[in-house]
Amino acid sequence: MQDSAGIGMAASVGPCASIPVDHMDFIRQVLDRVGDKWSMLIIAVLKGGPMRYTDLQRQIPGISQRMLTRTLRQLTEDGLISRTAYAEVPPRVEYALAPLGGGLYDIVKQLIGWATDHHDEIRANRSRAGAPTASSA
Secondary structure: OEOOOOOEOOOOOOHHHHOOHHHHHHHHHHHHHHHOHHHHHHHHHHOOOOEEHHHHHHHOOOOOHHHHHHHHHHHHHOOOEEEEEEOOOOOEEEEEEOHHHHOOHHHHHHHHHHHHHOHHHHHHHHHHHOOOOOOOO
């Protein structure tokens, strides 16, 4: 929201009302990051313990090397996962859920569970509405 001078204003009611205006852009960036489909799946998979890149790729069907690399880098930058490189021959790198990312696990698990539970209903609604499904897109 902006006032007549073009200066950002906080929402007066609702969940956004408690967020300072100068934090709003960053909050949206964080929500985009943790709400991304690949980020949520990586967080869910890493709950089982540290994994190597190829193991992550096997556990997350459909993720490309580019997206896995990019998402791992972003999650590491935000401190949600950790990356540990071992000085071995051949070199070994493992990714693990950091404490900050661990705090998201229950939320991510609930979202994935909700999507799984309502898959058929959402697919039927999309069909009735004429919206393309993942298999037809």
